[in-house]
Amino acid sequence: MxxxxxxxxxxxxxxxxxxxxxxxxxxxxxxxxxxxxxxxxxxxxxxxxxxxxxxxxxxxxxxxxxxxxxxxxxxxxxxxxxxxxxxxxxxxxxxxxxxxxxxxxxxxxxxxxxxxxxxxxxxxSVYGIPELHREEIRNARLISSPGCMAVTSLLGLAPLLKNNLVDTKHIIVDSKIGSSGAGGKPSASTHHAMRAGVIRPYKPVKHRHTAEIEQELSIIAKEDVKISMTPHAVDLVRGILCTNHTFLTKEVDIQQLWKIYRGMYKGEPFIRLIRDTKGIYKYPDPKFVVGSNFCDIGFDIDEKNNRLVALSASDNLMKGAAGSAIQCMNIVQGFNESNGLKYTPFTPV
Ligand SMILES: NC(=O)c1ccc[n+]([C@@H]2O[C@H](COP(=O)([O-])OP(=O)(O)OC[C@H]3O[C@@H](n4cnc5c(N)ncnc54)[C@H](OP(=O)(O)O)[C@@H]3O)[C@@H](O)[C@H]2O)c1
Structure with a gap:
């Protein structure tokens, strides 16, 4: 081909x-x-x-x-x-x-x-997240690959909306992204001297990815979903972390959440659920996905405030861009879905 x-x-x-x-x-x-x-x-x-x-x-x-x-x-x-x-x-x-x-x-x-x-x-055009639209992708002639922060946030939130667990008008997406997210064309604010060492909020309201996250969550929830998104440029080259704050409308515990996330992502080759009590990797961290097509997802419940935090991490150039696009190509062409994508993350980076 x-x-x-x-x-x-x-x-x-x-x-x-x-x-x-x-x-x-x-x-x-x-x-x-x-x-x-x-x-x-x-x-x-x-x-x-x-x-x-x-x-x-x-x-x-x-x-x-x-x-x-x-x-x-x-x-x-x-x-x-x-x-x-x-x-x-x-x-x-x-x-x-x-x-x-x-x-x-x-x-x-x-x-x-x-x-x-x-x-x-x-x-x-079919929105190119295999975990959400695999069957439509199979028959598509035009696939639109998602925004990097959008796919990362959506994969963390989708199981919650699918199971009607959270308030659909109060979802807060706090995201952090490395410098390669801004592309290769330099500007004064992306120059190393200005970009290194930052934790810089940009577009605290109305970031463009808001539109596609709302579109996709509304399809999943079968109602109009609203999100509030604020991205931050951080001192990484590759990587995204989305801290997705949601508010529960039903009682749920951690065991049930495991079931819900496993239920949606069972058999998915590029989703890993990360929630551990031991070791150095207890919650998703972009450091441990860089170079791979994984989106790592974790969660926790703040019972006092009825808040459920869904955490999701990806490499913006992989699951956030080229990796998702190749995964879609594999699906649309009938290839093995993981072909060309079987990379372990690089560590340390
Ligand atoms: N960076 C990320 O993490 C990321 C993630 C997901 C999606 N995306 C999206 O992917 C696209 C590419 O992003 P990038 O980060 O790779 O940007 P980039 O590093 O700036 O690359 C842009 C590419 O487009 C070409 N180009 C620029 N203007 C063009 C024009 N008018 N007609 C044809 N080609 C043109 C450039 O080459 P020439 O000027 O030499 O032709 C260059 O190869 C963007 O739409 C971006 O939003 C980026």
Whole structure:
């Protein structure tokens, strides 16, 4: 199967190349970058030297249609046309931008500041979280890979909403994310001198991922769910931790929670439940998932305040981006779902 990657010089593009370079079922055929067209891939992604012998191609959509499947990994707003043209040409597309994630076109005006030019396409696109939409992904032609904090938070919260355990109007998502989440294009605030050592809140209200988390939780709960989200930039390169605060509407104990989480994620290859009383790893911590496609999930109950805390950790470039996208490719192509993704996390990092 021939695969192309658009935006292959970026951080997510580089992670896709890493995973695809050793994937047993695909031939990496075309990788694009406007800036680095003609350069060898390893000049921009030195770690891939010896694994990929290609040079970057300029962005030529007609040429990209020679592939069976194309990943688009460009900034939001820039994938709209590329995805539409590839889809219309019959190519399967997995888009890692936000351009086809939301079902309600009005949400694009509110959260992304543009009118969606192809609202009819939003209903054709399947939201790419296998743990939530595996059967739809199997038959999809357009898959929209989730936001990194969105997938991490959603995997922690989904079992609670599925079992009608929590107040659907008072959910607080407190997330922390490493610097690679902002992509490879530098700015004054992402420069090392300014970014190192920070615990920096940004977008304390109305972060863009709010829209997709609410969309997906509302589908699961079968009612309108509201979340309050505040992300923080922290001093990591890779990694996300979501501390999801919820308020119980039913009595539940820890044993029942184990049952609920195990019930939803039994057999899932990339979910690990982490809640231990011994050892150094008692609750999810991004340090122990980096480099892997795992989302680690834990929980605890604050009985006095009726609060249930669901903790979830992932590598933003893996389960938060390229790993989820490859998992979706495996499903849609009928490959073993874990192919190209069987990496243990790196420790120590
Ligand atoms: N970083 C994360 O943790 C993460 C996680 C989940 C999803 N995402 C999403 O994935 C996408 C890529 O993110 P990233 O972090 O990899 O960003 P990045 O490092 O800035 O890379 C962006 C890529 O897009 C290309 N590009 C930029 N403008 C373009 C345009 N107008 N047309 C075509 N190509 C263009 C760039 O190469 P050239 O300019 O050379 O063409 C580059 O290869 C974004 O939509 C982001 O929101 C990121």
């Amino acid at each position: 021939k695969v192309g990657v658009v935006g292959a010089s970026g951080y997510v593009g580089g992670e896709l190349l890493r995973l695809l370079s050793t994937h047993p079922d695909v031939e990496l055929n075309m990788v694009t970058s406007r800036t680095y067209a003609g350069e060898y891939v390893h000049r921009i992604h030195p770690s891939l030297k010896g694994f990929i012998d290609l040079t970057f191609s300029p962005l030529n959509i007609d040429k990209l249609t020679e592939n069976d499947l194309v990943f688009t990994s460009v900034p939001h707003g820039k994938a709209l046309e590329i995805v539409k043209r590839l889809y219309d040409a019959g190519v399967k597309v997995i888009d890692l931008s936000a351009d086809y994630r939301l079902k309600n076109p009005k949400a694009y005006v509110e959260y992304y500041g543009y009118e969606h030019p192809y609202p009819e396409m939003l209903l054709k």
